[in-house]
Amino acid sequence: VNRPVRQTTRDLRRHNRSALLSRLYLQGPTSRQDLIGVSGLSSATVSNVVSDLLADGLVREAGLVDSDGGRPRTLVQVRGDVGYVAGVDIGETHVQIGLFDFTLDEVATAEFPLDTAQPEAELIADLVIRGVKDVAAQVGVDPADLLGVGVGVPGAVVDGLVYAPTLAWSGAPLGDLVRAQLSAPLQFDNCARTLGQAEVWRGAGQGARRAIVALLGVGVGAALVTESDSLSGVTSMTSEWGHMVVNIGGRPCRCGSRGCLEAYVGAEAILDDYLRLPDAAPFVATDTEGRLAELIAAAVEPGPAAQTLDSVAEVLGIGIAGLINLLNPDRVVLSGWVGLTLGPAVLPAVRDVAQRHALPYLVGNTRIVVGQLGPEAVALGAATMPVVRLLMAGGVRER
Numbered sequence: 001v002n003r004p005v006r007q008t009t010r011d012l013r014r015h016n017r018s019a020l021l022s023r024l025y026l027q028g029p030t031s032r033q034d035l036i037g038v039s040g041l042s043s044a045t046v047s048n049v050v051s052d053l054l055a056d057g058l059v060r061e062a063g064l065v066d067s068d069g070g071r072p073r074t075l076v077q078v079r080g081d082v083g084y085v086a087g088v089d090i091g092e093t094h095v096q097i098g099l100f101d102f103t104l105d106e107v108a109t110a111e112f113p114l115d116t117a118q119p120e121a122e123l124i125a126d127l128v129i130r131g132v133k134d135v136a137a138q139v140g141v142d143p144a145d146l147l148g149v150g151v152g153v154p155g156a157v158v159d160g161l162v163y164a165p166t167l168a169w170s171g172a173p174l175g176d177l178v179r180a181q182l183s184a185p186l187q188f189d190n191c192a193r194t195l196g197q198a199e200v201w202r203g204a205g206q207g208a209r210r211a212i213v214a215l216l217g218v219g220v221g222a223a224l225v226t227e228s229d230s231l232s233g234v235t236s237m238t239s240e241w242g243h244m245v246v247n248i249g250g251r252p253c254r255c256g257s258r259g260c261l262e263a264y265v266g267a268e269a270i271l272d273d274y275l276r277l278p279d280a281a282p283f284v285a286t287d288t289e290g291r292l293a294e295l296i297a298a299a300v301e302p303g304p305a306a307q308t309l310d311s312v313a314e315v316l317g318i319g320i321a322g323l324i325n326l327l328n329p330d331r332v333v334l335s336g337w338v339g340l341t342l343g344p345a346v347l348p349a350v351r352d353v354a355q356r357h358a359l360p361y362l363v364g365n366t367r368i369v370v371g372q373l374g375p376e377a378v379a380l381g382a383a384t385m386p387v388v389r390l391l392m393a394g395g396v397r398e399r
């Protein structure tokens with residue numbers, strides 16, 4: 001027999017605070033009257049909770065707005081100066097740390113290049129700790145006073161351990177290593193998911209009901225971000241979209257399988273593809289990013305570069321068609337540094353291929369777009385983790 005869960009007045013109060021604070025956070029300046037409409041709470045409750053949030057310094061009054069014929073209404077908005085959150089992007093070529101105010105305006109950054117493709121977890125933990133201390137020092141706060149630190153990792157986090165094939169990590173205790181030297185609340189998640197959260201809150205996913213954010217780099221991942229009344233938005237999935245097989249018995253992939261999407265549309269795969277063509281001119285740049293930029297510039301003329309992008313668009317379109325058939329998104333956002341660089345050049349072809357390979361009644365509802373946030377989006381996305389946590393707690397900090 002299930003015993004009824006006793007909801008205390010305190011739980012209810014916290015729930016109402018969380019609901020209204022989250023609304024205000026995502027919606028921007030809103031009047032009390034509009035909060036009553038969207039929250040379904042009584043006018044007395046809204047009025048009490050908003051007074052509490054004002055008294056606790058979480059929101060402030062932000063001017064007046066006309067109401068139809070009635071008295072002007074006072075707007076309320078979330079304060080940026082509630083505290084700072086840090087977001088960490090553990091990328092393929094760098095560790096980047098951003099410090100943001102509570103409304104996610106960036107106030108400081110630090111970046112450390114990685115000169116090894118397979119860094120030890122100890123090295124990454126050191127860079128995370130140094131970076132967070134560095135950005136906190138830039139604005140003069142004690143790292144222990146941060147609202148929280150979110151870390152985006154290129155892999156999966158299971159029971160606090162990180163599994164990241166691109167870094168050759170299989171169960172790295174990154175959380176424990178960082179926690180040993182940093183007392184701010186820490187959260188870890190897959191970087192495609194955190195990037196997805198950023199694109200939906202601030203970028204090309206805004207307003208989508210079910211957005212898939214594809215993270216294209218040397219590795220390839222994707223996240224499904226669904227609209228949610230509560231907030232946290234990010235649900236499941238597919239960080240390992242790159243290892244969906246698109247060609248049976250095809251090219252070997254670094255995961256050990258063959259014919260994976262990543263073996264065709266990952267940055268290095270694209271460059272190798274081009275260099276295999278008989279008329280390919282050698283690259284001038286020595287780094288992957290520079291080479292990809294050269295390839296895209298050369299593709300405006302017919303020739304091996306254009307041919308390479310055509311086949312990338314074909315495979316990418318097929319991969320996206322698979323996501324559409326499986327998950328029925330209303331938006332697909334191409335992101336990650338390769339997605340952002342390559343996206344504008346291949347978008348029409350990718351849309352065309354996806355159209356031909358996905359079921360018409362599904363693809364008809366899907367817009368495929370290029371991400372709007374720059375390469376810092378992963379750090380921004382990681383910083384949404386502590387923000388979500390504080391919103392869910394009704395703005396009450398854990399100590």
Ligand SMILES: [Zn+2]
Nearest residue numbers: 243253255260
């Ligand atoms: Zn693979």
